[in-house]
Amino acid sequence: MTALNINAQIAVIGAGAMGAGIAQVAAQAGHPVLLLDNRPGAAAQAIEGIDRQLGKRVEKGKLSDQARLATVARLQAVDNIAALADCALIIEAIVESLEVKRALFRQLESLCGEHCMLVSNTSSLSITSIAAQLDHPQRLLGLHFFNPAPVMALVEIVSGLASDPSLAECLYDTAKAWGKKPVHTRSTPGFIVNRVARSFYAENLRLLQEGAADCPTLDALMRDAGGFAMGAFELTDLIGHDVNYAVTCSVFDAYYGDTRFLPSLIQKELVDAGRLGRKSGQGFYHYADGITRAQPTEVTSRAVVDTCVVEGDLGVANALLARLREHGVEVIQRDGHGVVRVGDAVLALSDGRMACQRAREDGLDNLILFDLAFDYGQASRIAVSCCANIDPTALQQGVALLQRAGLSVSQLSDSPALAVMRTVATLANEAADAVLHGVASAADVDLAMRAGVNYPQGPLAWADAIGLGHILTVLDNLQAGYGEERYRPSLLLRRRVAEGRALHD
Template sequence: MTALNTSARVAVIGAGAMGAGIAQVAAQAGHPVLLLDNRPGAAAQAIEGIGRQLGKRVDSGKLSVDARNATLANLQAVEAIEALADCDLIIEAIVENLEVKRTLFRQLEGICGEHCILASNTSSLSITSIAAQLERPQRLLGLHFFNPAPVMALVEIVSGLASDPALAECLYDTAKAWGKKPVHTRSTPGFIVNRVARPFYAESLRMLQEGAADCPTLDALMREAGGFAMGAFELTDLIGHDVNYAVTCSVFDAYYQDTRFLPSLIQKELVDGGRLGRKSGHGFYSYAEGAVRPQPAEINSAASVNVCIAEGNLGAAQALLSRLSEQGVEVIQRDGQGLLRVGDAVLALSDGRMACQRAKEDGLRNLILLDLAFDYSKAQRIAISYAAGIDPQALDQGVALLQRAGFKVSLLSDSPALAVLRTVAMLANEAADALLQGVASAADIDLAMRAGVNYPQGPLAWADAIGLAHVLKVLENLQAGYGEERYRPSLLLRRRVAEGRTFHD
């Protein structure tokens, strides 16, 4: 089945920010669109709001007057559900309440023709459950847009137990024709994005709770080393802690309290205290007028270093050597276990063990552990930790070497896998379980995380680049260090390592 023809009539129920955004997307693609809301006048007001937004784009030269007028001409506010009788696609974007949605779709089923596709924009409820009481549950699917719908590229096409695969393909092709990046997913809790993304928030929250570093430092590391658009604390302040915490609790409960999705007591306290982020004026950061954002912590050295020794392959951090060479540091290479020596200091990419543990077990004095960077040749910042008892001069030499390479250096307490590495390993682990369980394909999982939450790379492709054996080692060491099921490696990850394959083979 191909995409719906632009002559197909589309209806959107719910004229809030999400519903209005979806209506705008469909109208811009050329469809006649009906917008319905149970609040009198709300649909007409939403269309007026769309007009104002499009007018701003015209004023900035990003949209032609003709395109704005054509979009607005395609939009019509209606006040009664009976007006949707001859629609070809109806998209529901109302309150996240199972019974309310079920009631709506049962009502629609009695009004609309059998050819009409019914779709829910739910972000968390089961499509199977919503459809269960319909006479024709096969025609209900999830069509999950991300906010703001006109801007965000991703659309999750969600199939429930009874959903017609042909209709899923139709919605996939239609979303593509609308300029979106669609992905297929089964109706499991969180679908792709809201499930796989949980560790991004959870690991930063855990490091904060353990005193590894403060919010601005951890956020800066996610941006300037990890390549993410925002750190976890900035992002949850933007989303709203009430919303983000509720999603975490929903996923946690849906997976029968699996500790991998355990909510954070720190975030709960913010919600309980009404510190919901930007919308309340205070979250992890203050948004009051004149508030000054605290700066990330850095450690500096005045030592002079001009030569270092690379023993063996540094794994994912190998590109660091080229960066050092470009800055005039002489890099002497010899065989070894993947270590970088400068003066009395020994530097190594973290393998998930604490620095004190690795120093003792591997017999390494003056050990400094390096965090992961998305691109060591371009990253602006790097996190380090060190083993207790390190010679201050050796620490100075290690920091000086990283500064010579052009990094800002942030010191974390001796935490397993530091910041970026543990977060990426856990994202990849969750994505691996989603792949193992048939939630979506590897390509769609990676696309969803890039297009839905702007990750610099899909977590499965990122794990492939790091090396699956190293990711597995990191997770095994995290699990051993904490003694918790939270960090258990995915069966699929173990299998791919044993087979010598990647996630994309």
Template sequence: MSALSKDAKVAVIGAGAMGAGIAQVAALAGHPVKLHDNRPGAAAQAIDGIDRQLGRLVEKGKLDAAARGAIAARLQPVESIEALADSALVIEAIVENLEIKRSLLQQLETLCGENCILASNTSSLSITSLAAGLKRPQRVAGMHFFNPAPLMALVEVVSGLATDPAVAASLYATSVAWGKKPVHTRSTPGFIVNRVARPFYAESLRLLQEGAADCATLDALMRDAGGFRMGAFELTDLIGHDVNYAVTCSVFAAYYGDFRFQPSLIQKELVDAGRLGRKSGHGFYDYAEGAERPQPASLSSAASIAPCVLEGDLGVAQPLVQRLKDAGIEITQRAGSGLLRVGDAVLALSDGRLASQRAREDGLRNLVLIDLALGYSKASRLGISASADTSPEALDQVVALLAKAGITTSRLSDTPGLAVLRTVAMLANEGADAVLHGVGSAGDIDLAMRAGVNYPQGPLAWAEQIGIGNLLRVLDNLNAAYGEDRYRPSLLLRRLHAERRTFHD
């Protein structure tokens, strides 16, 4: 089924930030758009706001005045829902309440023609439940935009149990025509993004709870090593803890208490205290005028650097070796199991075991583990941990070595998987389960996480870069360390490893 023609009338119900944004996107794409809200005057006020935004684009030279006028002319506020009867597509963006949305859809079914597509912008409610009770539930689907809709590229096209595949295909094609990056997904709790993203917040919250490092340090590692735009504490402060915590609780409940989605007591305490983040002036960070932002903990060393010996290769961290060589570090190569020796220290990429456990099991003294990085040739900071017997002198050697290559080090307590590695492993694990359960394809899941929440790389592509076997080993070691169902590896990872395949084979 092809995209809606540009002369097809689009209606948006709900004139809040999301509804207004969707109306702007549809009008910009050339459709006549009717905007309705049950608050008198709200639709007209929202359209005035859209026009002001378009005016700012004209001032910046990103839109000409004639185009602004044409877009504004296509936007029409309507006070009566009956005025939407001739629409080809109606997108509701009202309060996130199942019964209220379902009642609205039932009303629209009696008003609109039988070929009109009824779409919900819900971020968490079941499309199957929303369509239940309608005479033609096959024409109901999800069209989940991300805020702000004019800027964010992703649209999750959500199919309920009764959704006609042709309807989903039309919404997908229409989203493409509107300049978006759509993905297909089934109506399961959290769809793709709100499900797969849970570990990004959960692992940092657990590390904070365990005292592995402070907020500023963990956020810096996610940015400077992981390549994420924001760390979990910065991001939840921006989203609002009431919103983020509620989504986590909703997904946790919808999956019958699966501990993979367990909410954090630390975040609950913030919500209970009214510390909701930026909008309340305080969350994990203080946003009061004049408040100083805490700085990440960083190590420094004036130790002289001994020549290094590389035993085998460092796997995904191998580009670090070339970076050290480019910095003038002498490195001798010999066979081995993936260790870099500098002075008395032994440096290795974490495999999910505690440093002290790995030192004992592998017979290594002065072991220092490094965290995962998106790109070791560019990362400006790395997380490290050390075994209990690592001497201060050996640790200084590692800090000085990495500093020579322009890398700042932040030390975490001896914790399994450090920060970036365990987070990426859990994101990939959740993505793998989503593929296994038919929620979306591997390609769509990676696209959704890049376009919907600005991840630097899709988690499944990242898993392939790390190596499916290596990722599985990290998860098995996390599972063994904690003894919790939370860290159980996805069956799909085990299957792919056994069959020597990747997600895209």
């Protein structure tokens, strides 16, 4: 089935920010759009708001005034559901209540022709459950936009147990024709993005709770080393802690209390205090005028190092060696087990063990562990940890070597897998389970995380680049270190390592 004809009339029910955004997307694509809201005048006000937003784009030279006028002309506010009877596609964007949505779709089913597609923009409710009371549940699917809908590229095409696959393909092609990046997903809790992304928040919140580092430092590491657009604390402040915490609780409950999705007591306390982030003026950070945000912590060294010895293969961190050479450090290579020696210090990429544990088990004195970076050639910051009894001179030498590469160094407490490594490993693990459980394909999972939450790379492709064997080792060591099921490796990950295959094979 191909995309809906451009002349097909579309309706959006709900004129809030999301509904208005979806209506704008459809109208800009050329469709006539009806906008309905149960609040008197709300639909007309939403269209006026769309006009203003488009006007700002005209002022900036990003849109012609002719295109603005044409888009607004395609939008029509209606005040009666009966006006939607002849629509080809109806998208609801109303309150997240199962019973309210069920009642609406029962009404729409009796009103509209058999070829009208009924679609929910729900972000958390089961499409299967919403459709269960319909006479023709195959007509109902999910079309999950991300806020703001005119800007965010991703659209999740959600199929319930009874959803017609041909309608899912039609929605996919239609969303693509609208300039979006659609992905297919089954109706499971959190779909793709709200399931996989939980690890990004959860692991940073756990590091904060354990005192590994403060918010500015962890956020800086996610940005400057991990390549993420924002750190977890500034991002949850932007989303709103009431919203983010509620989604986490919803996913946790839906998966019968699986500890991978365990909500954070730190975030609950913020919600209880009314510190919801930017919208309340305070969350993890203060947003009042005149308040300067604290800077990330750094360790510096005045030690002079000109030479290092690399023993064996550093894997994904090999790019660090070229950077050291570019900054005038002589790099001597010889056989070994993947460590860098400088002075009395030994540096190694984290494998998920604490520094004190790895130093004892591997017989390495003065061990400094360094974190994962998305691109060791471009990163501006790196995290390190070391055991408590490290020689201070050796620590200075290790830090000096990383500084010679042009990296700011932030020291964390001796925490398993540091910050970026543990975040990426757990993201990849959850993504692998989503593929294993048939929620979505590997390609769609990675596309969803790039287009939906702006990750620098899809977590499955990222794991392939790091090496699945290393990711599995990190997760095994995290699970052993914490003694928790939270870090149990996905069966798909174990299988691919045993087969010698990548997750994208």
